Amino acid sequence: MARVNIKQPEQLTGEARKAYEQLEAAGKVTNMKLVMLQDYGTYKAFMGWYDSWGSLEKAVGLRAATIYAHSVSTTNGCLLCSLFFISDLKELGLDPNNLELTENEALLQQLGLQIVKDPTKVSDELLDGLRKFYTDEQIIIIVGFGAQMQATNNFNSVLGVDVDKRLLPLKDQFKPATWRNALSD
Numbered sequence: 001m002a003r004v005n006i007k008q009p010e011q012l013t014g015e016a017r018k019a020y021e022q023l024e025a026a027g028k029v030t031n032m033k034l035v036m037l038q039d040y041g042t043y044k045a046f047m048g049w050y051d052s053w054g055s056l057e058k059a060v061g062l063r064a065a066t067i068y069a070h071s072v073s074t075t076n077g078c079l080l081c082s083l084f085f086i087s088d089l090k091e092l093g094l095d096p097n098n099l100e101l102t103e104n105e106a107l108l109q110q111l112g113l114q115i116v117k118d119p120t121k122v123s124d125e126l127l128d129g130l131r132k133f134y135t136d137e138q139i140i141i142i143v144g145f146g147a148q149m150q151a152t153n154n155f156n157s158v159l160g161v162d163v164d165k166r167l168l169p170l171k172d173q174f175k176p177a178t179w180r181n182a183l184s185d
Contacts, residue, residue: 003160006034016040031162032080032155046155049148056145059138060108063092065145067105070096071112072146077177078153083167086174096173104133108142115146117179 009020016037023029036043057065070085089096101109107129114122130139155161163171 001160002031002035002162003158004035004038007038009034012037014040016043019043031164032152035159035161036155046152049152052141052145052148055141059134059141060104063094064102064105064108066092067099067101068108068112068142068146069149071109072116072149073153074175075113075116075177075179076150076153076157077180078157079171079174079176080156080161080163080167081149081153082174083163083170086170087167090170097175104130107133111142112146115143116150 009017009024012020016039019040020029020034020037023033033043036046053065053069056068059065060068066085066088070082070089073081073085086096089099099105099109107126110126111122111130114126127139130142134142
């Protein structure tokens with residue numbers, strides 16, 4: 001259950017109300033967006049994720065983008081975002097627990113893991129590997145999306161944003177990251 005009170009849609013006013021109405025008309029209302037709409041500035045800032053996603057998908061393709069986003073979210077331990085990408089991987093006909101990755105997808109998956117665990121330790125070898133497939137401009141897009149994904153993960157995890165109903169059947173497929181268990185407080 002979310003750790004903050006959420007206004008009902010009819011309680012939203014101004015730009016937040018307009019944004020909600022647009023989301024509703026497009027069938028794009030999610031629990032995360034409902035929480036963010038409590039402050040329109042926060043909502044606007046986080047909706048930049050969709051621009052970043054569009055750039056990422058164009059740069060690396062839908063499958064690789066989804067694998068990368070899944071890697072960031074699961075490494076970061078975000079239940080809500082992980083379930084979204086588990087759903088997306090399944091829609092692509094992939095088994096999230098048994099991904100057969102191409103070389104570039106494996107590099108993206110490794111980058112997703114590393115930027116969450118310790119972004120200061122992303123190796124030159126990993127970036128050189130990515131350069132075999134992507135330009136510097138595309139690598140900027142990839143890293144920019146990873147940072148945006150982490151912000152979204154953190155928002156949802158800190159506030160305990162409820163899992164959307166459509167994702168509840170997948171809840172048992174979330175495998176929480178355990179790498180933090182070895183860290184001391």
